[in-house]
Every structure is written in C-alpha cells, then in structure tokens.
Amino acid sequence: xxxxxxxxxxxxxxxxxxxxxxxxxxxxxxxxxxxxxxxxxxxxxxxxxxxxxxxxxxxxxxxxxxxxxxxxxxxxxxxxxxxxxxxxxxxxxxx
Numbered sequence: 001x002x003x004x005x006x007x008x009x010x011x012x013x014x015x016x017x018x019x020x021x022x023x024x025x026x027x028x029x030x031x032x033x034x035x036x037x038x039x040x041x042x043x044x045x046x047x048x049x050x051x052x053x054x055x056x057x058x059x060x061x062x063x064x065x066x067x068x069x070x071x072x073x074x075x076x077x078x079x080x081x082x083x084x085x086x087x088x089x090x091x092x093x094x095x
Contacts, residue, residue: 003049004080005041011072014086018070033068037086040065041072045081049074057094060084 007015015037023030040063044051052063055073063072073085073093087093 002047003045003076005045005083006080007041007083011083011085018086018088033070036065036068037070037072041083045072045074045083049076049081064089 015034019030019034022033044063050061052061052072052074055062055075057073060073060075063074064070065072069089071087071089071093072083073087074081074083076082085093
C-alpha cells in the first residue's frame with residue numbers, strides 16, 4: 001500500500017516548536033532532526049504505513065523516528081496517511 005502523507009496543522013506546529021527549541025543550541029542538530037523526521041515520514045509511512053506500532057490513542061499508530069527521541073503519531077485513512085502529532089518519547093501521551 002502506497003499512500004500520500006498529509007501533515008495536520010498540529011503536527012506542523014509540533015515540528016516548528018521542536019526545531020525552534022533545538023536550533024537555539026544547535027542549528028546543525030535542528031537540521032539533522034528535521035531530516036530524520038521527514039525521512040521517516042516520507043519513506044516509511046508512504047511505502048509501509050503499517051510500519052508503526054499500534055498507538056496509545058485508539059485509531060492511531062506511532063512511528064519511532066530512529067536516531068531521535070521523537071515519535072510520529074498518525075492515523076490511516078482510506079486514501080492517505082495523516083500525521084497528527086510529533087511527540088518526544090518522554091512526553092506524556094495522551095495528555
């Protein structure tokens with residue numbers, strides 16, 4: 001199954017917040033994390049949308065982004081994959 005990926009506003013806001021925080025100390029680190037998150041989403045979710053584990057919230061799945069402490073929370077729709085949130089592994093989820 002190959003599915004297009006839709007980033008919801010909440011996930012885009014999470015990514016902006018994460019990268020702003022990292023960039024304060026390490027612009028290079030922020031670029032590395034951004035690339036890892038985008039690569040994880042674009043490669044794994046596009047080609048293998050079931051690659052993530054079952055999510056803690058019903059109807060969601062979670063993809064751990066390798067080499068980072070971040071998790072993509074997403075859901076599968078008939079025609080696309082929707083990225084809902086990007087969470088730090090230590091972050092309480094669900095809130």
